[in-house]
Amino acid sequence: MGNVLANIFGSSPVMPLEKHVGIAYKCVSELEGFFAAAVKGDWDKASEYRDRIIQLEHDADDLKKKIRLRLPKSLFMPVPREDLLELLLVQDKMANRAKDVSGIVFGRKMAIPPAIADEFVDFVGRNIDAAKQARKSVRELDELFTSGFRGAEVTLVESLLEELDQIETETDDRQAALRASLFKVEKDLDPVNVMFLYKAIELTGEIADMAERVGRRLELLLSH
Amino acid sequence: MEAELIYIGLAAAFGIFMAWGIGANDVANAMATSVGSKALTIKQAILVAAVFEFLGAVLAGGAVTSTIRKGIVDSELLVGSPELLIYGMLASLLAAATWLLIASRNGWPVSTTHSIVGAIVGFAAVGIGIDAVQWGQVGTIVMSWIVSPLLAGFIAYLIYRSVQWLILSQDDPLAQAKRFVPVYIFLAAFTITLVTLLKGLSHVGLDISLAASYLLATGIAFIIAVVGMVAIQRIKPDPKAEKKQHFYTVERVFAVLMIVTACSMAFAHGSNDVANAIGPLAAVISVAQTGVVGAKSALPIWVLVIGGGGIVTGLATYGLHVISTVGKKITQLTPSRGFAAELAAATTIVIASGTGIPISTTHTLVGAVLGVGLARGIEAIDLRVVGRIFVSWVVTIPAGAFLAIVFFFIFENVLP
Numbered sequence: 001m002g003n004v005l006a007n008i009f010g011s012s013p014v015m016p017l018e019k020h021v022g023i024a025y026k027c028v029s030e031l032e033g034f035f036a037a038a039v040k041g042d043w044d045k046a047s048e049y050r051d052r053i054i055q056l057e058h059d060a061d062d063l064k065k066k067i068r069l070r071l072p073k074s075l076f077m078p079v080p081r082e083d084l085l086e087l088l089l090v091q092d093k094m095a096n097r098a099k100d101v102s103g104i105v106f107g108r109k110m111a112i113p114p115a116i117a118d119e120f121v122d123f124v125g126r127n128i129d130a131a132k133q134a135r136k137s138v139r140e141l142d143e144l145f146t147s148g149f150r151g152a153e154v155t156l157v158e159s160l161l162e163e164l165d166q167i168e169t170e171t172d173d174r175q176a177a178l179r180a181s182l183f184k185v186e187k188d189l190d191p192v193n194v195m196f197l198y199k200a201i202e203l204t205g206e207i208a209d210m211a212e213r214v215g216r217r218l219e220l221l222l223s224h
Numbered sequence: 225m226e227a228e229l230i231y232i233g234l235a236a237a238f239g240i241f242m243a244w245g246i247g248a249n250d251v252a253n254a255m256a257t258s259v260g261s262k263a264l265t266i267k268q269a270i271l272v273a274a275v276f277e278f279l280g281a282v283l284a285g286g287a288v289t290s291t292i293r294k295g296i297v298d299s300e301l302l303v304g305s306p307e308l309l310i311y312g313m314l315a316s317l318l319a320a321a322t323w324l325l326i327a328s329r330n331g332w333p334v335s336t337t338h339s340i341v342g343a344i345v346g347f348a349a350v351g352i353g354i355d356a357v358q359w360g361q362v363g364t365i366v367m368s369w370i371v372s373p374l375l376a377g378f379i380a381y382l383i384y385r386s387v388q389w390l391i392l393s394q395d396d397p398l399a400q401a402k403r404f405v406p407v408y409i410f411l412a413a414f415t416i417t418l419v420t421l422l423k424g425l426s427h428v429g430l431d432i433s434l435a436a437s438y439l440l441a442t443g444i445a446f447i448i449a450v451v452g453m454v455a456i457q458r459i460k461p462d463p464k465a466e467k468k469q470h471f472y473t474v475e476r477v478f479a480v481l482m483i484v485t486a487c488s489m490a491f492a493h494g495s496n497d498v499a500n501a502i503g504p505l506a507a508v509i510s511v512a513q514t515g516v517v518g519a520k521s522a523l524p525i526w527v528l529v530i531g532g533g534g535i536v537t538g539l540a541t542y543g544l545h546v547i548s549t550v551g552k553k554i555t556q557l558t559p560s561r562g563f564a565a566e567l568a569a570a571t572t573i574v575i576a577s578g579t580g581i582p583i584s585t586t587h588t589l590v591g592a593v594l595g596v597g598l599a600r601g602i603e604a605i606d607l608r609v610v611g612r613i614f615v616s617w618v619v620t621i622p623a624g625a626f627l628a629i630v631f632f633f634i635f636e637n638v639l640p
Contacts (some may be wrong), residue, residue, distance in 0.1 A: 003249065003252055003253070004333040004586050004613065005589060005593070006252075006549065006550040006553040007333070007606065008590055008605060009553065009554055009556050009557070010605060011604060012603035012604045026575060074607045075606060076597060076601070076604070076606075077603060077604050077605075078600035078601075121592050127260075128419070137580055145603050146471050146558075147388065147392045147393050147397075148392065148393065148600045148601060149389045150393040151388075151392065151393020151395075152393060152394060153393065156395075196551035214419075
């Protein structure tokens with residue numbers, strides 16, 4: 001009879017969403033190795049990381065499309081469908097930014113001035129931390145659904161999101177400091193390269209911004 | 225009379241076939257969650273279902289069977305021509321079975337109960353006369369088709385909200401679960417036993433007083449709750465499968481409760497659905513044997529036994545396949561949610577069985593699941609299926625009636 005009980009359940013987006021944020025984070029985390037190689041000028045090594053980043057960003061896009069296809073309007077969920085789709089979108093943007101940054105740096109074989117190299121690498125690391133915290137928070141989705149978005153689990157997730165906010169604020173501060181450091185030495189550098197350096201810093205900072213937006217979207221889910 | 229044997233034989237064949245189908249298809253409603261959550265193996269589930277479906281059919285199935293047998297058609301009008309009832313009941317069985325076959329081919333969520341009742345109303349209204357139908361009773365039955373999913377949904381909502389409040393949203397859900405699940409076990413066993421004792425056992429000839437019923441229900445429930453508590457104590461958290469909130473282990477605690485509600489659901493299903501197969505058979509037998517449409521003749525218990533046996537055969541042969549198929553698709557119905565839905569559905573169904581009203585057990589369970597969904601307990605419900613259920617409510621009665629009328633006229637002209 002195509003048993004009614006079997007068909008009453010639609011495909012749940014929760015696990016796919018958790019899987020997607022995992023892929024997005026993995027993509028962002030490859031930037032650590034990428035920049036370690038780029039700073040040394042080892043473009044062969046960097047190209048390996050670049051290829052992985054491209055592949056992971058592609059995988060994230062594929063999964064994003066699949067999730068969207070399986071979320072029809074006729075699905076009745078404890079939270080609005082639009083909120084879940086928005087969450088998916090900003091998760092995906094973390095991976096997109098990672099790809100953009102690696103693209104700019106790799107495409108120009110960008111020379112990162114030794115004066116700011118360490119600070120830059122630390123800055124990248126902190127943005128990756130933000131993405132990691134976003135992944136940690138999204139991975140609580142299934143537990144949130146189980147607890148009906150109430151009680152102790154919500155408190156737990158809220159504390160995770162607060163931490164995420166702090167990390168993002170820190171990256172903002174570091175970004176300002178990094179720009180200041182670059183400003184000090186920019187006269188001695190090739191002007192075009194400097195402009196793209198500023199652009200690379202900006203794009204990297206957006207990773208933490210996107211991570212914070214993931215946190216915002218989760219907060220919206222909690223507030224229902 | 226030779227004709228008598230033909231009629232009884234035909235009716236038995238159709239009836240047993242219907243019972244087989246009922247067992248095969250619907251067993252998954254009660255047992256699939258227990259199997260899916262590994263509370264029971266498939267073999268254990270089939271055994272449990274067989275025992276409780278049979279008990280439900282024999283102990284508590286009498287009232288609904290009586291309704292199907294003589295509560296819908298007014299037997300006064302048939303005094304002069306009892307064979308019309310035989311043709312009609314045979315036609316109804318065949319019509320319901322045919323409609324179910326068509327529906328399952330097309331994947332429509334059609335109910336056995338709706339089909340058989342629609343068929344009987346159809347042949348009686350058209351084949352005999354509008355006055356042959358006891359419209360008051362039919363009206364009550366149709367009302368209950370709307371009320372039962374709503375009631376089950378409401379009860380499920382309340383039960384699941386209580387689970388969220390007491391256990392799932394607390395700081396240490398595992399400790400809370402170990403405290404409260406035995407209470408839920410007690411309440412589940414108590415409710416089902418009590419309703420059955422108060423309402424359902426009249427056809428078995430057992431007459432238990434009100435006070436004795438309460439005492440007996442309390443006693444049985446207490447024993448079951450203690451057994452449950454022992455099983456729960458044995459459950460240890462598995463650190464690898466866990467995150468901070470221990471929900472995985474919490475679900476294993478609820479799985480113990482699920483076994484109790486699965487038994488209740490199997491019992492309830494047997495009590496209400498056996499009538500769909502056996503009611504018409506009982507009517508045919510009593511008319512064929514006595515030659516009279518007597519509304520007063522008692523329901524022989526062996527008819528219920530045949531029905532129960534048919535259901536058990538169905539679930540033992542084809543039910544295995546259905547359980548594993550369904551079990552894979554209802555993974556969202558974890559034990560904490562499944563128990564709320566099943567307990568709500570089982571309670572509603574057992575009340576209906578006791579009152580002698582045939583309702584759709586499947587649709588009642590769906591109503592209960594929706595109730596849990598409204599309590600924000602289900603991740604994703606496909607509302608298109610719900611829509612199709614509504615459509616089937618409207619379409620099944622005319623369809624069953626039409627087929628029954630066609631078969632009725634065929635039988636009238638073909639059978640001796």
